[in-house]
Amino acid sequence: MENSGDNNGSGVAIKDRRPEALGDLKVLPDELICYILENLTPRDVGRLACVSSVMYIFCNEEPLWMSLCVRKASGLLQYKGSWKKTTLQLEDPPIEYASRRPLHFDGFYSPFLYRRFYRCNTSLDAFSFDNQVLKARKVCTLEEFKHACNETDVVLLSGLADTWPARTTWTVDQLSMKYGDTTFKISQKGVKNISMKFNDYVSYMKVQRDEDPLYIFDAKFGEAAPGLLKDYSVPHLFQEDLFAVLDRDQRPSYQWFIVGPERSGASWHVDPALTSAWNTLLSGRKRWALYPPGRVPLGVTVHVNDEDGDVNIESPSSLQWWLDFYPLLADDDKPIECTQHPGETIFVPSGWWHCVLNLETTIAVTQNFVDSNNFEFVCLDMAPGYRHKGICRAGLLALDEGSHDDKSLSYPDMTRKEKRVRINSSRESQNCEEAINDVSKSYNLWKQGFSYDISFLEKFLDEERDHYNFPWSSGNCIGQREMREWLYKLWIGKPEMRELVWKGACLAVNAGKWLERLEEIRNFHDLPPLKPEERLPVGTGSNPVYLMADCAVKIFVEDGLESSLYGLGTELEFYSLLSKANSRLKSHIPEILASGILYLENGLYKVVSWGGKGVPDVIGKCNLISQNPREDSFPFGIWSKKQFEFKRVGKSVCKNTSDGCKGIWPYVITKRCKGKIFAQLRDTLSWEDMLNLASFLGEQLRNLHLLPYPPFDDLTLSSFKQKMELKNGRMENFLSESNIPVEWEVFIRTLNEKKKDVASRLTNWGDPIPGTLIEKVDEYIPDDFAKFLDVYKDENGQNKVCKPCSWIHSDIMDDNVHMVQCSASSYSSGNAADSGPRDTGSMNGFDGSGEEKSWRPTHILDFSDLSIGDPIYDLIPIHLDVFRGDSRLLKQLLEGYKLPLLRRKLQPLSGDDKFARLSYHTMCYCILHEENVLGAIFGMWKGLRMAKSWEEVELKVWGELNNYNGFL
Structure with a gap:
C-alpha cells in the first residue's frame, strides 16, 4: 500500500514500508496480526518489537498490552501508568520498564489501528444522539408502574432513590475517603479474577486512555464493604424476589456495585436466566440502548452450544458499537434509547437486549430479580436442551434459513440443524451495504412472527428432554441441585403461588410427566392419594424423589437406564448384605418397602416388582447383561457396577447399550423418616448439635466400612x-x-x-x-x-x-442426613444414636416450656x-x-x-x-x-x-x- 499524497512536503510520495517490514506476514490483515500478538507472551511481544519498524508499531500499542495484562493478571492489580509497564511488572521475575522516547515512522498507515486509537482517545463531552425516546417519569404506586410497563415495557423512573443516603454519599471523593483501601472486583472483556483497591482504581480512571476501560462490577461488594448495603434499599416497585427463598450462598449473583469512567460500559447482552433488572444511577450520565427480546442488535453474534444449550455472545465494545454500527441503522431499526441522569432508575424487563455507555464517570447500583411476571421465563431458560435458548435470545434467526415461511409457523416440529447461530459479523471491515441488509433481515424476521410469550416459546422445548439426564448448561445461573431445591421451597413455602410454580416446574423439570409416572407407581402399590404439597419432587438429589405421608418414592433416571439399574441393583444388594450381617447401621437407614420397574409399552404404563435378583424380562430385552446370571444373584450388583463405572470413564467400552430401551424407569419405595434433613436445619443448630452430628457420622461410617462386601463369584x-x-x-x-x-x-x-x-x-x-x-x-x-x-x-x-x-x-x-428434635437433656443422657425420636412440636428449638431443644441425627439416606x-x-x-x-x-x-x-x-x-x-x-x-x-x-x-x-x-x-x- 502506498500513501497517495505529499506527506513530507517534498512532493514525493512516501514509500509504503509495510510489505518489506512484515515480510511473509504482509498477506495478513492488520486485525489478524493484532489478534495473533494478543496470544503471545509479553516477552515474545517485546522481542518481536525489535524485528522491524511496522512490528514495532504493532507491538507497542497500548490496547495490545492491556489485553496481555488482563489475560495474565490474577488477584490484586495496581495500574502502573501504562499497560505495558503494568504487564511487565507481572512477569516472573518482573521486567523493569525503561521509559524511552517512542520511535515514529512514516510510510505506514493502518485504518484498523487508527480507528482503535481514535476510540481510545475520543472524548464524549459533546457526544450527540439522534433522539431521546424514553423520558423519566414519576411513578408512585405499583399500579402506575404496571400501566407504564404496558405502554413502553422499558421504563425510566425518577424519585425512587430520593431518600437513599447513597444519593449524596456515593461520589468518587467520598467513597475514596471511606473505602479507599477496600478491594472490589473488576469486570471487562477477558477479565477473570482481577480486583483493585478503590483508590488504585480511581488513580487508574484519571489517567487511562482505553477504548473499553476496566469497570468495577462487583457482585460481592456487600462482603467487602457492608456499609454500602445500608446506603440504599430495594425500590418498593421491585420488592418481589422469588430467588430470596434460597440461602445466600445458593442463589445466583443478583446485586452489583458499579463504577466506571468515560467510555466504559456494558456491551450488548441479555441478563442471565432471563431475569428482570433495575439500575439506579447515583453519579454521572449513562446512555442506554435497548432492543425487544429476540431482536439481535447489529454487530452481535450469538453462539448456541448444541450439547448443553449454553448461549455465548460476541459483541463489540459499547463505544465501538455506537461509533461504527449505530450510524448504519435506519430509523426503523434503531433501538429504544435514553440518557440516564443521577437519581434515575431504569427498569429492564426479562429478555431485553441492552447496551450501556458511560458518558462520564458514573456510580450506580443494580439488582436482578425473579417475580411473578418473569418466573416462567426463568424456568424456561433453565430447562434442558438448546433450541429454546437460542430462540429466546436470537428469535427466529435461531432457526434454519428457509424455515420462516407461513407454513412453518406451527413451530412444534421445527428442527434446527445449524447449532451455531451467526447473526452478524462484527469485523470492522464489514461492508456497510451488507450490514444494512443484515439489519433489515433481522428486523423482518423479528416482525414476522416472533412473540416473547411463554406459550409460544415453550413450543421450542425438546419434547424428549429429561431434566435429570440432559447436560446442564454451564451458562445457567444456578446448578441443577439448586434449581430443584428452589422450586420445592417455593412449592412448600408459597402455597398461594402453586399454580404458577407448577407451570414453571413443568417447563424446567418436566414435573407433569414425572407426576404421571409417580401415579402409576402409587396405584400399583395401593399408596394413598397425593396431597397437594406432595405433587412436586423434593428439591435435592439427582433423581425425582417424592415425599408422601409415610413413604418416599425415588424414580431412578440419572445417566440413563443402565446407570439407573446399577444404582438400584447395588442398593438392593447392599440392603441384603446389611440384613445378613445384622449391622448397627441397619437402624439408621430407611427401610425399603418395595422396589420395581415402571415401563411404557404400547402407550400404556406397566409395573413389575424387582428385588435386585435375576433379570426381569423387560430388562432382558435390552441386552444389558452379556451372560445369563443365576436367579439368586445380583446381576446389577456392586462388582458389575464397578465394571460399568470403569467403562463409563470413556477410554475402553463406552457405548451406551441402553440407548434403544427408552421408557423404562427403576424405582424404590422407602419408609419416610421423621424430622428434617440437615440442609434445612444448618443455620439453626447449636455448636453442640454439630459436634454430636460429627460423632454420629463417624460412628455410622465405621459401621459402613466394617460391613463385608460381596465376594467375587x-x-x-x-x-x-x-x-x-x-x-x-x-x-x-x-x-x-x-x-x-x-x-x-x-x-x-x-x-x-x-x-x-x-x-x-x-x-x-x-x-x-x-x-x-x-x-x-x-x-x-x-x-x-x-x-x-x-x-x-x-x-x-x-x-x-x-x-x-x-x-x-x-x-x-x-440433604442425605436426617435429624429429629429432642430435648437437650434427653440427648445428653444417653447414646444419641440409639435414643428414640421425640416430636416436641417446637419451633426454632423451643416449645414454650423454657427447655431448650436440640436436633439429633437419626438416618443416612440415599445409597444409590x-x-x-x-x-x-x-x-x-x-x-x-x-x-x-x-x-x-x-x-x-x-x-x-x-x-x-x-x-x-x-x-x-x-x-x-x-x-x-x-x-x-x-x-x-x-x-x-x-x-x-x-x-x-x-x-x-x-x-x-x-x-x-x-x-x-x-x-x-x-x-x-x-x-x-x-x-x-
Missing part, C-alpha cells in the same frame, strides 16, 4: 478377566500381571484413566480453579495410583495392600451411589458439604470413626514422603472426583485461589487428617 471373576478393547486399539487382559488384589483393580484403573485428561477437565470447569494450579496438576498427582496401595507380601506370601477396601457411600451431603474402594473417599462430601471445611468437626468425626485409614504407614517413594500423608491421598481424590469438588474448595477458601502449589491447598483443606492416628 466365578461369573464375576470370569467377566473381569475377559479381554477388553482399549482406546489405543491394543488388547490386553483386564487383570494382566498386576500384583494388585482383584477388589482394588477396577478402582485403581479407573483413577488412572481419569488422570489422563484431568488438566483439560479442570480447564473446562474453569473459575474458581486457579489456572496456575491446573498447569501443575499432572506433576502433583501420581503417575500410577497403585502407589497409594503400597503392595507387600504377608507371612503367607499373599499380596496385601496398606489400605482397607470397603463399601463407600460416596454421597453423604447435607454406593461404591467399593478407599474409605477416605467418604470424607470428601462430609467435610466439604456437611462441615463446610471446619477441621474441628472433621477431627470430631475421626474420634468417633476409630478405624485405620491405613493398615501401616506408607514408605516414602524415592525420598518423596507425600505418599505417607493422608491429606495427599484425599487431595488427589478431590482432583479426580467426578463432581466439581475443586470448585467448592476454592469457593470456600477464597485465599487459596492465590496458592502457589497444590501442597498448599492440600494442607489447608485436609491437614487435619495427618494428625489422625489412622495406622495399625
